[in-house]
Amino acid sequence: MAVTRTFSIIKPDATRRNLTGAVTKMLEDAGLRVVASKRIHMTREQAEGFYAVHSERPFFGELCDFMMSEPVVVQVLEGEDAVTRNRDIMGATNPADAAEGTIRKAYALSIGENTVHGSDSEENAKIEIDFFFKPEEIVG
Numbered sequence: 416m417a418v419t420r421t422f423s424i425i426k427p428d429a430t431r432r433n434l435t436g437a438v439t440k441m442l443e444d445a446g447l448r449v450v451a452s453k454r455i456h457m458t459r460e461q462a463e464g465f466y467a468v469h470s471e472r473p474f475f476g477e478l479c480d481f482m483m484s485e486p487v488v489v490q491v492l493e494g495e496d497a498v499t500r501n502r503d504i505m506g507a508t509n510p511a512d513a514a515e516g517t518i519r520k521a522y523a524l525s526i527g528e529n530t531v532h533g534s535d536s537e538e539n540a541k542i543e544i545d546f547f548f549k550p551e552e553i554v555g
């Protein structure tokens with residue numbers, strides 16, 4: 416299995432509850448290495464641009480407001496089959512459906528305030544990494 420990269424966000428519900436370290440530990444324990452990380456307060460332009468794929472969905476406005484409500488931590492994660500590994504440790508979008516041992520099972524508050532974002536494909540990982548990071552900010 417090849418070493419690849421994925422993009423992660425520790426969302427406002429987690430930074431608000433001081434869970435940045437706890438969430439990062441679960442990512443690291445799952446075999447992912449943090450090769451870039453920064454705490455930012457998303458602008459509306461960033462939130463709407465990042466989630467543009469969801470712009471027609473009924474929850475789009477609420478989702479963007481939430482992502483701008485408190486700081487987030489954006490990260491690049493590296494590891495074997497990083498996209499799938501990260502999706503597995505994140506758990507299902509709705510915490511009610513998330514498996515034991517996953518981040519969302521442990522910490523998510525609702526389907527919206529669900530603690531973490533993770534890219535859903537290698538193609539999207541590249542796009543999302545480029546959205547928030549310059550190449551020199553990533554130190555493998």
Ligand code: UDP
Binds near residue numbers: 478508529533535
């Ligand atoms: N979301 C929401 N309501 C929904 C579905 C999704 O608020 O009914 C939010 C939630 O924060 C989710 C994000 O929109 O993480 C992106 O949705 P997606 O279906 O891509 O889920 P994910 O890939 O994050 O599991």
